[in-house]
Amino acid sequence: MGGKVITVTSGKGGVGKTTTTANLGVALARIGQKVVLIDADIGLRNLDIVMGLENRIVFDLVDIVEGRCKPRQAMIRHKLFPELYIIPAAQTRDKSSVSPADMIQLTDILREDFDIIMIDSPAGIERGFRNAVAPADEVLIVTNPEVSAVRDADRVIGLLETENKASGALIINRLNPEMVRRGEMLSPEDVTDLLAIRLIGIVPEDDTVVPSSNSGVPVTMNENSRAGLAYRNIARRIMGEKVPFMQLTEPTGFFQRIARMFRGRNG
Amino acid sequence: MPEFLDRILGRAPAKKSSTMAKERLQFILVHDRINLPPERMEAMKKEILEVIAKYVSVDNENVDIALQKRERASLLVAEIPFLKTLEGVEFEDPDDKPASVSLIVPDDAEVEAAPAAEAKTEPSAKTKAEPVEEVPASNETPAIEEVAKPAPAKPASASKRRR
Numbered sequence: 001m002g003g004k005v006i007t008v009t010s011g012k013g014g015v016g017k018t019t020t021t022a023n024l025g026v027a028l029a030r031i032g033q034k035v036v037l038i039d040a041d042i043g044l045r046n047l048d049i050v051m052g053l054e055n056r057i058v059f060d061l062v063d064i065v066e067g068r069c070k071p072r073q074a075m076i077r078h079k080l081f082p083e084l085y086i087i088p089a090a091q092t093r094d095k096s097s098v099s100p101a102d103m104i105q106l107t108d109i110l111r112e113d114f115d116i117i118m119i120d121s122p123a124g125i126e127r128g129f130r131n132a133v134a135p136a137d138e139v140l141i142v143t144n145p146e147v148s149a150v151r152d153a154d155r156v157i158g159l160l161e162t163e164n165k166a167s168g169a170l171i172i173n174r175l176n177p178e179m180v181r182r183g184e185m186l187s188p189e190d191v192t193d194l195l196a197i198r199l200i201g202i203v204p205e206d207d208t209v210v211p212s213s214n215s216g217v218p219v220t221m222n223e224n225s226r227a228g229l230a231y232r233n234i235a236r237r238i239m240g241e242k243v244p245f246m247q248l249t250e251p252t253g254f255f256q257r258i259a260r261m262f263r264g265r266n267g
Numbered sequence: 268m269p270e271f272l273d274r275i276l277g278r279a280p281a282k283k284s285s286t287m288a289k290e291r292l293q294f295i296l297v298h299d300r301i302n303l304p305p306e307r308m309e310a311m312k313k314e315i316l317e318v319i320a321k322y323v324s325v326d327n328e329n330v331d332i333a334l335q336k337r338e339r340a341s342l343l344v345a346e347i348p349f350l351k352t353l354e355g356v357e358f359e360d361p362d363d364k365p366a367s368v369s370l371i372v373p374d375d376a377e378v379e380a381a382p383a384a385e386a387k388t389e390p391s392a393k394t395k396a397e398p399v400e401e402v403p404a405s406n407e408t409p410a411i412e413e414v415a416k417p418a419p420a421k422p423a424s425a426s427k428r429r430r
Contacts, residue, residue: 186292196338
């Protein structure tokens with residue numbers, strides 16, 4: 001059967017699904033996997049711009065499904081990784097242009113040529129979500145340590161459970177360790193406690209993420225970024241490696257505390 | 268440094284917002300998962316207690332019915348203590364009369380009418396019984412004969428039922 005289909009979803013919008021998909025795609029390609037990323041958010045195409053590939057789109061997902069092109073023709077190869085491709089979403093159509101059966105059919109073709117097929121799900125729990133999870137062997141649920149995002153994640157996990165979808169794993173994105181320390185943000189333990197699902201990664205809030213998206217170079221390529229390291233760790237865990245969770249608490253020695261006082265709360 | 272100030276002044280520190288987030292989510296998620304909003308849950312609790320009260324008398328003050336979660340499963344955990352009345356033991360205090368009995372009794376008015384003309388009082392009983400429930404009085408007539416004897420304290424039984 002070949003490659004594995006991994007869907008990235010969240011319920012709530014804006015928690016970082018597309019950023020996660022882009023970064024995991026790059027991180028997996030860096031460790032030698034043949035990867036294709038599918039943007040399933042039809043009508044709100046985004047993955048291409050985060051990856052810096054928006055100028056090279058000729059065909060899209062709906063063109064494949066409606067038979068106007070072969071899957072290969074719609075794939076855009078990444079500039080730096082010859083084994084990393086994306087299939088962009090259609091921008092002028094809506095979610096009903098694709099069915100769950102279409103997604104299963106397409107991914108079955110892609111499984112022959114790729115190790116990992118990663119699907120970036122749209123927000124919500126309607127048609128677009130159903131399309132994205134239909135072919136999944138594994139589902140990554142992205143959440144933020146906030147009440148609304150956790151609630152929506154729980155809803156998605158519940159839906160996947162009732163459909164007997166194979167193993168789900170949780171990514172806690174945009175965790176601010178300093179706020180957790182002050183008791184102003186749910187900790188990773190709180191979130192996993194509430195959602196009762198396997199944790200596969202914690203991505204700290206990081207000032208390098210937005211500039212990376214700005215320039216279309218996923219933060220995983222930045223060796224000095226903690227978020228980038230977190231994504232690389234998740235990629236290794238996806239490959240079955242046991243990677244310990246990174247130390248998130250900042251140094252709290254005397255001088256660091258003084259320094260932080262001078263830098264102010266946002267330091 | 269508000270925590271530090273709290274400690275110096277011996278104040279209890281304000282509840283952390285992360286703790287509030289977790290507590291609120293614990294409550295919301297358990298209701299979300301079974302698709303039962305809190306108001307419906309209250310209605311269900313009430314109904315469960317009514318059913319149980321038909322058979323045994325419930326210590327309503329100390330009832331505890333709540334949703335719990337165990338991993339990703341939700342369960343309804345109920346602690347329903349009974350009043351100390353054993354089967355076969357006479358009730359000395361009329362107030363301890365099990366709620367089940369008072370639930371079957373159609374109404375005080377009918378009980379009063381019963382000794383006079385047991386079998387043929389249905390029409391008159393109906394007219395007298397103002398607060399009768401939806402239960403049709405005619406169906407319950409056999410019950411009247413049995414219950415009428417050990418029920419001297421009518422106001423007590425009536426008020427009990429309305430709980």
